[in-house]
Amino acid sequence: MKKALIVGINNYPRAPLNGCINDAAEVSSYLKTHGDGSPNFAVKLETDVPTKAKLKALIEELFKGDSEAALLYFSGHGYTDATGGYLVTPDFERYDEGVSMDAILVLANKSVIRNKVIILDCCHSGAFGTPATLGQVITQIGSGVTILTACRDNEPSMERDGHGIFTRLLLHALSGGAADLTGHITPGSVYAHIDQALGEWGQRPVFKTNVSQFISLRKINPPIPLDVLRRLTEYFTAPQDKFALDPSFEKTNVKDATPHITKPYATPENVRRFGELQQLEGVGLVVPNDTRHMFFAAMESKSCSLTALGHHYWNLVKAEKI
Incomplete structure (x- = not known):
């Protein structure tokens, strides 16, 4: 079981925000289901949580129990001072601004839930994971x-x-922008997606982790059928091999067609295989040799090879990880 607490707060009495509830609602929508509509996280969406006590109680409940994963998303105000960082609630006052990031870290570190994912879209959120008791310079996160x-x-x-600039990119990542060729979206791929999109002069995302394997946050329909992907090792018995082509692979090369007609004519089996190789080319795993297009590689009896990315996925297929 995977569960998620999604919090968005706009209604601050002295410094209201505009996009946090929108952000929380859309993050909730994406995490509830996978791309095919099947269930994903059991989501609890909380908006305009009024008090520190209420927010802390919700977070404590999230990290209880024994689940596969617990995810906390917060969009609202953040605050930091010499005593650490805080998620701010509408009842904030001086010297009591909100729920301590250090306290949340303790809850996550002590939780027996196997994967704890914390995503914060608030000012000073990078303070999370570096406790004030350690001088806010050492990251201390549990397994x-x-x-x-x-x-x-x-x-x-x-x-x-x-929308928050960060969350807009997060939503794009969850919609598929951060998916690999098997359709999985992980915290690492989400961070890479956001990192590449944000420039050097504005806010910079922060990523901290203590895991041996990433959890999949969401799965979308892969851009290429997995059975085609698994045939990489059939087309290329070794990753450095070249797959020989000839005109019989090109479906338009039939006896009565013009103008590109040359023997051997197209055969159904080779046309099928060529179609799959073209799909693999379309996702960057295969490249034609000595020509720009797969069509000419076939008509000129050339070949195709794996790209570096293709080599990587060949290894995954060979190891039966796909």
């Missing part, structure tokens, strides 16, 4: 904990057009 934050501990997290 199975992964932290992804919108910015560093000394930076703001910005909103634009009704």
Whole structure:
């Protein structure tokens, strides 16, 4: 079982926000189901949580029990001072700004849940995971904990057009932008997606983890059928091999067609295999040799080979990991 607590707070009495509830609702929508509509996380969506006590109680409940995964997403105000970082609630006051990031870290570190994922879109969120008791310079996260934050501990997290800049990228990642060729989206791939999109001069995301294997946050329909992907090792018995082509692989090369007609004519089996090789080329796993297009590789009796990425997926198939 996987569960997620999704929190968005707009209604701060002295510094209201605009996009946090929108962000929370959309993150919730993506995490509830996989791309094919099948169930994913059991989501609890909480908006405008009014008090520190309420938010802390919700977080404590999230990290109880023995589940495969627990995910916390928070969008709202963040605050940091010499005593650490805080997730701010509407009842904030001076010297009592919100729920301590260090306290949340303790709950996550002590939880027996196998995977704990914490995603924060708030100012100063990069402070999470570096306790004030350690001078806020040493990261201390327990086994199975992964932290992804919108910015560093000394930076703001910005909103634009009704969404946090960070969460807009997170949503794109969860929709498939961060998926691998098997359709899986992991915390690592989400971070890589966001990291590449944010520039050097604005807010920078922070990623901290203590895991031996990433959990899949969501699965979408893969861009290539998995049975085709698994045939990489049939087409290439070794990753450095070249697959020889000839005109019999090109479906338009039939006896009565013009203008590209040459023997041997197309055969159904080779046309089928060529179609799969073209699918593999389309996702960057295969490349034609000595020509720009697979069509000419066939018509000119050339060959195709695996790319570096193709070599990687060949190894995964060979190891029966796909």
